[in-house]
Amino acid sequence: MQAVIIEDEIVAAQNLQRLIALVNDSIEIVAVLKSIEESVEWFSVHPNPDLVFMDIHLSDGLSFSIFEKVKIEAPVIFTTAYDEYALKAFQVNSIDYLLKPINIKDLERAIEKFARLRTSSQQYPQTSPQPSTKEREFGAVTNYDEAIANMLSIFRKEKTVYKSNFLIPHKDKYIPLAVNDIAYIFSENKIAKIVTFDNRFFYENSSLDEMQRQIDPASFFRANRQFIISFKAIKDISLWFDSKISVNLLINTPEKIIVSRTKVSEFKDWYKSAK
Numbered sequence: 314m315q316a317v318i319i320e321d322e323i324v325a326a327q328n329l330q331r332l333i334a335l336v337n338d339s340i341e342i343v344a345v346l347k348s349i350e351e352s353v354e355w356f357s358v359h360p361n362p363d364l365v366f367m368d369i370h371l372s373d374g375l376s377f378s379i380f381e382k383v384k385i386e387a388p389v390i391f392t393t394a395y396d397e398y399a400l401k402a403f404q405v406n407s408i409d410y411l412l413k414p415i416n417i418k419d420l421e422r423a424i425e426k427f428a429r430l431r432t433s434s435q436q437y438p439q440t441s442p443q444p445s446t447k448e449r450e451f452g453a454v455t456n457y458d459e460a461i462a463n464m465l466s467i468f469r470k471e472k473t474v475y476k477s478n479f480l481i482p483h484k485d486k487y488i489p490l491a492v493n494d495i496a497y498i499f500s501e502n503k504i505a506k507i508v509t510f511d512n513r514f515f516y517e518n519s520s521l522d523e524m525q526r527q528i529d530p531a532s533f534f535r536a537n538r539q540f541i542i543s544f545k546a547i548k549d550i551s552l553w554f555d556s557k558i559s560v561n562l563l564i565n566t567p568e569k570i571i572v573s574r575t576k577v578s579e580f581k582d583w584y585k586s587a588k
Contacts, residue, residue, distance in 0.1 A: 314337075314363045314364065315341050315363050315364075316343070316363060317345075317355070317365050317366070318345045318346070319345075319346045319367040319368060320345065320347070321348060321368065321372045326347075328414075329366060330342055330345070332417050333420065337424055343359075343362055347371070347372065348371050348373045348538070349371055349373045349376060349378055349379050350373055350575050350576055353382045353383045356383040363431070364388060364389075364390065365388070365390070366389075366390050366392060367391050368392045369391055369393045370522070370526065371522075372521070372525075372535075372538060373537075373576075374525075374530075374535060382575070388427055388430065388431075390409045390423045391411070392411045392412075392415065393411075393412060393413065394412070394413040409422075409423040409427070475528055475529040477491065477492050479492065479507075479517065481515045483515075492532075494509045494510060494511075495507055495510075495528075495533075496542075496543050496546035497540055497542045497546055497562060497564075497570075498540070499539060500538065503520060504517070504520075510546065510563070512565075521539075521541060524541060528541070531586070532545075532588055534583050534584075536576075537572065537573065540566070540570050542570060546564065547560060547562060547584075548563045553571060556574040556577065557571055557573055558577055559571055560572060
């Protein structure tokens with residue numbers, strides 16, 4: 314049996330691989346993918362595995378968007394560190410989840426559930442497997458497309474409060490910084506370097522992933538693994554080779570900001586509705 318892990322934290326991915334081997338050593342991990350972009354590229358050229366373990370929050374956004382860009386027909390076991398409303402969605406749609414830090418007993422339960430569903434579908438291919446009593450209580454479904462659509466709807470309706478200001482520690486004081494003053498955020502040695510429109514810069518002891526979760530995606534776009542850019546900072550956009558684009562800002566950047574071919578469409582959609 315083959316499985317794919319989609320997880321942007323190296324240590325978390327390694328720990329999950331170790332636990333899977335302990336629970337069921339017949340499961341072969343054929344790929345460990347670290348982002349939406351990498352996942353879309355992989356599923357575009359490889360056959361679907363038997364099972365997918367997928368983290369919700371990846372470095373370049375919510376993993377649910379993967380399903381909008383590529384067809385994943387394999388059942389999915391999600392992993393998450395928070396989002397209680399998401400856990401309710403998983404229960405309703407009978408797609409299992411693992412709450413981080415992952416417990417080996419929970420993993421074993423999830424894999425056993427997958428095995429039961431798989432066996433039932435193989436024995437009775439013309440009919441859907443009968444849901445358990447607990448699944449009937451939650452109105453469970455075995456249609457994964459429908460389940461993912463429902464979860465996407467829940468996430469989009471959920472209102473998130475984003476930061477409008479940061480307090481940046483500096484020596485023996487804090488420096489206030491308005492989010493509206495940020496032109497871009499750059500990952501430098503795994504630390505977020507915030508650059509303002511007047512070319513000031515501040516270091517925040519957070520990763521780019523953590524910064525991305527705190528600012529409004531309607532105003533900021535994760536261009537790649539190195540850059541988060543403000544809509545207001547964009548000067549123009551250049552065509553790049555291999556169907557990529559280069560985003561040019563009003564202020565200098567330490568390197569070119571390249572948006573990959575698989576993210577160009579997402580960038581265009583974001584730009585049209587950004588504020």
